[in-house]
Amino acid sequence: MGSITRAVKDVPDNLSGLDIQKVNLPIVGDDHFNLGNLIANSPGVDSERDIFSLNVDGISSKFLLIDNEIQKITLDDIKIEFGGEYFIATSTNGTKYFFGEENAIEETKARPYPGTFIPPTFYPTSYLLSHVDYPNGQKLKFTYSKNRVSYQDNISQN
Numbered sequence: 620m621g622s623i624t625r626a627v628k629d630v631p632d633n634l635s636g637l638d639i640q641k642v643n644l645p646i647v648g649d650d651h652f653n654l655g656n657l658i659a660n661s662p663g664v665d666s667e668r669d670i671f672s673l674n675v676d677g678i679s680s681k682f683l684l685i686d687n688e689i690q691k692i693t694l695d696d697i698k699i700e701f702g703g704e705y706f707i708a709t710s711t712n713g714t715k716y717f718f719g720e721e722n723a724i725e726e727t728k729a730r731p732y733p734g735t736f737i738p739p740t741f742y743p744t745s746y747l748l749s750h751v752d753y754p755n756g757q758k759l760k761f762t763y764s765k766n767r768v769s770y771q772d773n774i775s776q777n
Contacts, residue, residue, distance in 0.1 A: 621675025628667035713754035719746030
């Protein structure tokens, strides 16, 4: 089987109120101080992009998802597309791998801004292989069922 996993860096990209990557560059003079204050005092600032890793059928690739567009990190011949809530990866032989359709998503519940009163949010961390379309017309489909597992972390006691 296979999956696309998401390594959340800082805040999940889709939950960020201000994308640090869209700050005007170069940052010079007092802008360093102002940018530091912005990051430190704004819980909605995302200072790093999430990294997505694809692994399926001996194929691997890494990419970013910026404004719903794929930007590859690795140099490979795999074509990756984002369909809004699912991904399609096409290999060099024309095999299409679909990820994240029909309950094929694992989510993590987290409070994106620790120490705030913002309620915890679910966000996708794995897109599982949903089906495969082979160039000869054959198809292979996978089904999944949801299973919620909860635990509480980051608890302190005085």
